[in-house]
Structures are given as C-alpha cells and as structure tokens.
Amino acid sequence: MKMLEGLIERFPGRETQIEMLHNLLGDDAAADAIFVHGGPSVGKTSIVKAFLEEKKFKHAVANLIECYSTKILLETILNELTSHRIDPTDPQPVAKCDNLMDFLNNLSNFQLKRAVIVLDKAEQLRNMDFNLLPSFLRLRELSGIPSISVILISEIAFQKFNIKGNVVDPVKLPFPQYSKEEIIAILAMDFDGCSKLLQEHYDDALEVDVNFYLNYLNVFLSTFYRACRDLCELRYMARINFVKYCEPIHRKDCSAADSMALWRHIAPTLKSSLEVLYLRFSGQSGALGAQALELPFYAKYLLIAAYLASYNPAKDDKRLFMKHHGKKTKTMKDVKAKSKVSEQLSTQLGPKPFSFDRLLAIFYAILDDKVGFNNNLLVQVSSLVELQLLTSLSDNYNLDGQKYKCTVNFEFIQTISKMVGFNIRKYLSDFSHI
Structure with a gap:
C-alpha cells in the first residue's frame, strides 16, 4: 500500500x-x-x-x-x-x-x-x-x-x-530503542535543514553533499551514542554542532575530505556539548552553564543536596549535617585523607546512587528556612530529572525506594552554590578535613 x-x-x-x-x-x-x-x-x-x-x-x-x-x-x-x-x-x-x-x-x-x-x-x-x-x-x-x-x-x-x-x-x-544505523538514517533526513543553516551562517554559501553529512553523523554519534539515545536531543545537538564541524573548511584550513583534521577540530566541542545535554546551552559547560540556567530557589538547594548525596558516603551524613553529632576521634584514616591525590577524591570518581529519603534529609539539613514537605518539592525534583541534572535509576512513578544520581560536575555545582551563598566544600567529605 x-x-x-x-x-x-x-x-x-x-x-x-x-x-x-x-x-x-x-x-x-x-x-x-x-x-x-x-x-x-x-x-x-x-x-x-x-x-x-x-x-x-x-x-x-x-x-x-x-x-x-x-x-x-x-x-x-x-x-x-x-x-x-x-x-x-x-x-x-x-x-x-x-x-x-x-x-x-x-x-x-x-x-x-x-x-x-x-x-x-x-x-x-x-x-x-x-x-x-x-x-x-x-x-x-x-x-x-x-x-x-x-x-x-x-x-x-x-x-x-x-x-x-x-x-x-x-x-x-x-x-525498541533505535540502533546506531537507524539513528543515522533518521538524522540524515535533516540534511536539507542543516545545509540551509550552513548557508545562513557562512556568507560564501559553503556547500556540502549528503555523504559528507553522513560522515559527520558517524563522528557525532561516536561521542553521543553511548551517552544519549533520545532522538529529539540528538537531532538538536547534531544540528548545532554541524556548523562548527564545517568551520575549518570555511577557513580553508583543510578540505572536506580531510576527516582526521575535521575530527581533531570538532572533538573538544562535542565533549563540551555532551556535558550540557538537555540544557540547550551550545558550547557552555561548568560555570557558564550554571550561570545561564535559571532554577527556582528550592530547586537549587535540592540540586546541591543531590550532589552531596551522590559524592558523600552515607556514613558521613551524621558528622556533616548534624550540629550535635558528638566528638569524632581522629584516626589514621583521617590523617591519610589529608594526603588524598586528586584521582582518589570522590568528586573525581563519579556519582553514587542515593535514595529519595536521603535527598530530602540533606535538603532540610542544609536549608536555613523551615519549609514543609509539599507537592512543590516533588515537582522541583521531577523538573531536575527532566533537565537531566538528576538521573532517575528506578520507576519515576513510585517514590518508595526511588534512586537518583546527580549528573552535574563540581564546577557546575560550585557556581550554583555561590548563587545561594552556600559553601559546598564545607559539606563534602573530600574537603571537610581541610
């Protein structure tokens, strides 16, 4: 038919x-x-x-x-x-x-x-x-x-x-999820739109063919495919990075056939774009991305609490967040902690999962204002997940046993913390002994 x-x-x-x-x-x-x-x-x-x-x-x-x-x-x-x-x-x-x-x-x-x-x-x-x-x-x-x-x-x-x-x-x-080949076939349908975008960006109307665009998509997905399968986000990211990919050709630094030179040029840009998936900040990451992101007041504190929950061991919560936790005896482990190298820091090893209950407990511990638990806080958490600042590791519709991970880096969360006047280093296990 x-x-x-x-x-x-x-x-x-x-x-x-x-x-x-x-x-x-x-x-x-x-x-x-x-x-x-x-x-x-x-x-x-x-x-x-x-x-x-x-x-x-x-x-x-x-x-x-x-x-x-x-x-x-x-x-x-x-x-x-x-x-x-x-x-x-x-x-x-x-x-x-x-x-x-x-x-x-x-x-x-x-x-x-x-x-x-x-x-x-x-x-x-x-x-x-x-x-x-x-x-x-x-x-x-x-x-x-x-x-x-x-x-x-x-x-x-x-x-x-x-x-x-x-x-x-x-x-x-x-x-089922699309395969890599299927995603390339779908993204290739945007060739005409990307060609038009290229002509609008460069005055001399830089022209490329569909095979050149397919080569670009293979390069693009070599960075993005393992991190993101969301077709809408991939289409957006492929579109905004294509102009940057063609920049060396426009400057006459290399030809369209020089795939290695094009890859060396675009690799840092693709890595930066990978850090701001779903945030719609082209080329902005870390502090710049945090400054451009407008979050409600409590959402900022929820994000800070999520970062602390992801990068602090749960056993340290009492010491870090309770005022009267008792005197802690210094151990050899604490002495060795002072000489931790950067690669051993929890903030360098990646986020760990945390429960919804632990997120709220830390949120209330670091927030000076006394705010009751309400639907607005649940909406804020859902918004952070939608923005991919948090990753949900279980069923989004069942809060019992819900697990999350915080996906932002230290530079990003440090900027968010400064916006609300919060000293995050004081509450991180990696730095609290300093």
Missing part, C-alpha cells in the same frame, strides 16, 4: 511497528485494546498519530499529563471525537462527564461507527480512578460500539501497572 510505504519512508526503522498497527487496526477488524510501549523518543506517539491521520479514522488523542483528572480526560476525549471546538470565552465541553457512566452514555448517543481513543502517558492511569484502566481495556464491550478501539502509549511495561483483579490483556506493541 502507498500509505504504508509513505509512513515507512517517514519513520525509518519502524517498518515492523507500522505493519503491526495496520494489521491490528485493519479495515475489516480492529483490536479492542493495544498497548504501545517503549522508551522516550522512539516514535511511539508520532507514528500512532500519523497512522490514524493517514487512515482517516475518527480518533481522539489525550495526554494524561495534561488531562490529570477523570472529568478533564473524559470530556477531552468526547470533544475530539465529535470535533467540538472550545470557545475561549465560554469553554463548555460537548457534554459534561463527571464519571465513567456519563462518558459511556454520551459515547453511545453520538453513534460513532469507527473510532480510536489514544491515551498517551498511560502510566498516569495508575494515579487516577481505579476503574478507568479496566474500563478502557473493555470499552468496546461496555459502550456497545463494535468498532471502537483504545491505544495506550506508555514508557513502562504493562506488568508494572500492578492491576488488581482480572482485566482484559491488551495486544502488546513494543517499540
């Missing part, structure tokens, strides 16, 4: 998933419920939306981060299925739905022949009314509409939803 061929061309590396969607939502029969799952930035939502638009199916897409309550979710679905336009001056839904029964009644009244409901970020259903997920999995049976289907899109496996009782098992459609 031309439609499938067009989608496969638009989304390299996803031929299997597109064909499975076609089989599951065919013209004659359609699956009741499909569970699409995979990591971030692997094409789940984009491909599902593009497929439904190409097939011209009546469909509604609801992001459960935005539709955070049952009422908003159900009314949003009905609005989209009926193409109801919200008037900003009088934002009334096509039908009010306070509960699932209202939704099912309205759904039957609209007499839909063929429809698909897409629930993006479906893992959020675990935090909503307990009957929502089982009901969406059996929506065809409950609504009496023989050709309605539900697609759930999630970054976690279905087994982690921890559903109690018997529920209908959806058809699983996995989206």
Whole structure:
C-alpha cells in the first residue's frame, strides 16, 4: 500500500511497528485494546498519530499529563471525537462527564461507527480512578460500539501497572530503542535543514553533499551514542554542532575530505556539548552553564543536596549535617585523607546512587528556612530529572525506594552554590578535613 510505504519512508526503522498497527487496526477488524510501549523518543506517539491521520479514522488523542483528572480526560476525549471546538470565552465541553457512566452514555448517543481513543502517558492511569484502566481495556464491550478501539502509549511495561483483579490483556506493541544505523538514517533526513543553516551562517554559501553529512553523523554519534539515545536531543545537538564541524573548511584550513583534521577540530566541542545535554546551552559547560540556567530557589538547594548525596558516603551524613553529632576521634584514616591525590577524591570518581529519603534529609539539613514537605518539592525534583541534572535509576512513578544520581560536575555545582551563598566544600567529605 502507498500509505504504508509513505509512513515507512517517514519513520525509518519502524517498518515492523507500522505493519503491526495496520494489521491490528485493519479495515475489516480492529483490536479492542493495544498497548504501545517503549522508551522516550522512539516514535511511539508520532507514528500512532500519523497512522490514524493517514487512515482517516475518527480518533481522539489525550495526554494524561495534561488531562490529570477523570472529568478533564473524559470530556477531552468526547470533544475530539465529535470535533467540538472550545470557545475561549465560554469553554463548555460537548457534554459534561463527571464519571465513567456519563462518558459511556454520551459515547453511545453520538453513534460513532469507527473510532480510536489514544491515551498517551498511560502510566498516569495508575494515579487516577481505579476503574478507568479496566474500563478502557473493555470499552468496546461496555459502550456497545463494535468498532471502537483504545491505544495506550506508555514508557513502562504493562506488568508494572500492578492491576488488581482480572482485566482484559491488551495486544502488546513494543517499540525498541533505535540502533546506531537507524539513528543515522533518521538524522540524515535533516540534511536539507542543516545545509540551509550552513548557508545562513557562512556568507560564501559553503556547500556540502549528503555523504559528507553522513560522515559527520558517524563522528557525532561516536561521542553521543553511548551517552544519549533520545532522538529529539540528538537531532538538536547534531544540528548545532554541524556548523562548527564545517568551520575549518570555511577557513580553508583543510578540505572536506580531510576527516582526521575535521575530527581533531570538532572533538573538544562535542565533549563540551555532551556535558550540557538537555540544557540547550551550545558550547557552555561548568560555570557558564550554571550561570545561564535559571532554577527556582528550592530547586537549587535540592540540586546541591543531590550532589552531596551522590559524592558523600552515607556514613558521613551524621558528622556533616548534624550540629550535635558528638566528638569524632581522629584516626589514621583521617590523617591519610589529608594526603588524598586528586584521582582518589570522590568528586573525581563519579556519582553514587542515593535514595529519595536521603535527598530530602540533606535538603532540610542544609536549608536555613523551615519549609514543609509539599507537592512543590516533588515537582522541583521531577523538573531536575527532566533537565537531566538528576538521573532517575528506578520507576519515576513510585517514590518508595526511588534512586537518583546527580549528573552535574563540581564546577557546575560550585557556581550554583555561590548563587545561594552556600559553601559546598564545607559539606563534602573530600574537603571537610581541610
């Protein structure tokens, strides 16, 4: 089919998933419920939306981060299925739905022949009314509409939803991580845009061919592939570093065929860019990146607490953060600590995992203000994870046993500390004995 061929061309590396969607939502029969799952930035939502638009199916897409309550979710679905336009001056839904029964009644009244409901970020259903997920999995049976289907899109496996009782098992459609070759094929689709950017940057309209760009992508991914698989971030970083890669050619220092000279020129820039992934600071790292980053007051202290938790042994917390911890007897180990070489410092060995409870304990210990635990602090932690200043090592939706690592370097955190007037060296095991 031309439609499938067009989608496969638009989304390299996803031929299997597109064909499975076609089989599951065919013209004659359609699956009741499909569970699409995979990591971030692997094409789940984009491909599902593009497929439904190409097939011209009546469909509604609801992001459960935005539709955070049952009422908003159900009314949003009905609005989209009926193409109801919200008037900003009088934002009334096509039908009010306070509960699932209202939704099912309205759904039957609209007499839909063929429809698909897409629930993006479906893992959020675990935090909503307990009957929502089982009901969406059996929506065809409950609504009496023989050709309605539900697609759930999630970054976690279905087994982690921890559903109690018997529920209908959806058809699983996995989206694995892209391989290096697939990422190159996807990034190569940006060649025209990068060529235009090159022409805008250099007055003499420096021209390169697609093979030159493919060679650049191989060089680029040799640095970035092991650290980042997020396609959106890779596309952004590849684009902003391409102009720098071509700089020696523009200056006539080397030719486009001299790959070794181009590599020697771009390697330091790629390394600097690697330190500021997700921060959108081209060529800025360490102190410059920290100064350019605008964080709320408590988020800065949470980041400092995270750094201390990552680079201090947990056994030192009492000594470092409690005022009345008792007198510490100096041992031979303490004497030897004074002669630690740089390579042995914890701040040079990399971050260690820490628990959410330990993060909060250190945060409250170093913060002069007395602030109660609230949702705002949870949002701040989530924001730090989204910015990749912290890395979550477990399920983001379960705070019990949650583990993190702090990803910023010492220069970065020292600048953040100076912004709030905090002496971080005083609270680091590596320097507290000095």
